[in-house]
Amino acid sequence: MPSRQAQVSLIQSAYRQGGCDPAVTGAIGEAIGAYRRSDKDGKLFVGSVKTNIGHLEGASGLAGLIKAVRSLEEGVIAPNIWFENGNPAIDFDGWHIQVPTEPTAWPASGLRRASINGFGYGGTNAHIIVDDAYHYxxxxxxxxxxxxxPPPLSGAILSQLGPDRISDKAAKDRPIIFYLSAHEREAVENAAKSLSEYLVLPSFIAEGYPLENLA
Incomplete structure (x- = not known):
């Protein structure tokens, strides 16, 4: 069965081993919640992917990692869908935590840090700390x-700002590889055909989506 104290010890151990300041992240309850402020802007955002995609068992940790990385990259905390009222046994105010119910701009400038918990009934006890690449x-x-x-300017998220990437010249000189794999040759050929048709769609061209991202 999951052990509360084992989870607390693991989170604290992960932060010590990583040389990470828990005040940058905040964390659940007694592990890191004490480092947060009680006001709205100082509370720790706590989320989950289960409401989006259900139970994934062994893959749930990976899904949580993907969600956290995307939030770090975009500087936007992804919301929990369908959240209305928290479990009354959870001291949201005392632990300085809140559940985001709409996309929320990252509340602080500087390093963005997220923690991902993987605690399962089968005995799994895992914790990952992830920093955003830009600030790191x-x-x-x-x-x-x-x-x-990059960090928002003038308090606004500038959606037009693209990620830091290789220079235009380097991008033009570098081949872009689309790796396609399947159990049968026909399936690979069908995938290649579908991809080639997609690349010339007016909607795709209008988006200006970088081919290296798609690759």
Whole structure:
């Protein structure tokens, strides 16, 4: 059965091992909630993918990681759908946590950090800490390609700002590989045909979607 204390110990251990400040993230209850403020802007956002896609058992952790990474990249906290009232046994105010019910701009400037919990009835006890690439690279004097949107300007999320990517010249000089795989040759050929037809659709061309993203 899941152990509350084991989960708390694991989260605290993960933050110690990673050299991460829990105040940057916040976390559930006694593990990290104490580091958060009680006002609305200081509370920790807590979400889940189960309301979106149901029970995934062994794949649920991966789905949670994908959701967290996308939130970090976009600087937008994804909402929980259909959330109305929290379990009365959860001290939302005392633990300084809140559940987002609509897309929410990342509440703080600087490093974006998220934690993903994987606690299962079969004994699984896992915790991952993820930082956004934009700020991590900048703070550590590193350079790399990433998909993180820069911080919002003037308090607004600028959807027109694209991710930091390789230069236009480098992009033109680099081949883009579309890897297609299937159990049968015919299936691969059908996939290639469908993809080639999609690439010339007026709607796709109008979006200006980078081919490297699609690849």
């Amino acid at each position: 690279l900048a703070e550590n004097g590193l350079q790399g390609h990433h998909r993180t949107r």
